[in-house]
Amino acid sequence: MLLLQWLLFLVLWVGFYQLSSMVLGSSLHIRSRVAQLTVQSEEEDEEEKHSFYQRVLKPIYLQVGRKLSVITPIRWKAHLQIQLRHAGSPFGLTVNEWIVWNAIMLIICVGAAFLLMPKLVGIAKVTTLLALAVLGLFLPHFYLRRKIDQRQLTIRKGLPDLLDLLTVSVEAGLGFDQAMGKVVEKTTGPLAEEFRLTLQEVQMGKSRREALRDLGLRTGVEGVINFTNALVQADKLGVSLGNVLRVQSEDMRRKRRQEAEEKAMKAPIKLLFPLIFFIFPSLFIIILGPAAINIMNVFIK
Incomplete structure (x- = not known):
């Protein structure tokens, strides 16, 4: 009787083990399949994005860059290539692509100037147009120069x-x-x-x-x-x-x-102007202010 109970317990234990293994295996298989489908869908979405950029945006971008590169002076392009190399090629842009971004920035600034012109009168219109045009022309140069200085x-x-x-x-x-x-x-x-x-x-x-x-x-x-x-x-x-x-x-x-x-020797000279214009007046007010008030009271009496 005892041996029969042990055999029954062993059979139940083996059955439970096989059932749990089947359930766990199927669960892991479902999870792995779901993960594969998720990754596959993300890769497909990413591929669609890249394909849209490759098929539509990049050809237009490169074509505009080639057109602008033809009318750009060769010496300026060579200088720009050296600057991009020193800056570490920000955003991975080439010379032609950087020229396109310069043109886009110029168009944005000039467009903003034309939007502001109806609200202005007189010489302010011309001044605003020239100021924003100069800003759009030189802002990419300032950004590139700053990147070069920081990197170097x-x-x-x-x-x-x-x-x-x-x-x-x-x-x-x-x-x-x-x-x-x-x-x-x-x-x-x-x-x-x-x-x-x-x-x-x-x-x-x-x-x-x-x-x-x-x-x-x-x-x-x-x-x-x-x-x-x-x-x-x-x-x-x-x-x-x-x-x-x-x-x-x-x-x-x-x-x-x-x-x-050298920087330590230049520090006192650089601190001179802030001391004269910002710190010394405050000290004079704090130190000489009560004395000046007392002198004024003496003369008034």
Whole structure:
């Protein structure tokens, strides 16, 4: 009797286990299928968006860019290409696409001027039109110049630390390309992105000298250009890269210290005008105000 009960319990337990496994398996299968359908629908929606942009918007955009590029001076396009390269190609725009955005900004500002003109009288109409036209013409340039300054400042600040890591990696026995890979792995920022691009160019078959020269030209920072030129010269002459990197690292730190000292020496001169026009008048009112009131009371009596 006891053996029969144990056999019945074992059969029920096995049946329950098989039933729960079937239910759980079907539930997981349903969930995975739902997830696959969700991902597939999102990919289809994204593909539809991209296809609409690729089929409708981008051809018009590129066609307008080509038309405007024909009438744009070649020297200005070359200068704009250098600026976009120094700014890190904001939004991934090419020269033709940037020219289109300049035209769009100009049209928006001129259109806003024409909307405001009925509310103005006299010379204010012409002044508003000219002011908004100049704003639409030069606003993209100011934005690009600001992006260049911010990016180059970040590169100048991060260059000494990156050179230290590169020097330590080379002196530890790594090859220069491996040291660059270590730098790319351990650091972030625009300079690390430029090193990553340089490393990819070398891996794709570009010579190291050309890749390093392009690195300096893309950044437009004097320190990076001097550093890459020193590496190219050392590669030509067969000089040890460890010694060159150590000298360049020390030179970069000395320059950064000199720049900090220069800014510290300029600080009192820059503080002079706020002190004269904003702080000193308040101090004079607080300190000399009660004395002036007492003197006035004495003369009045």
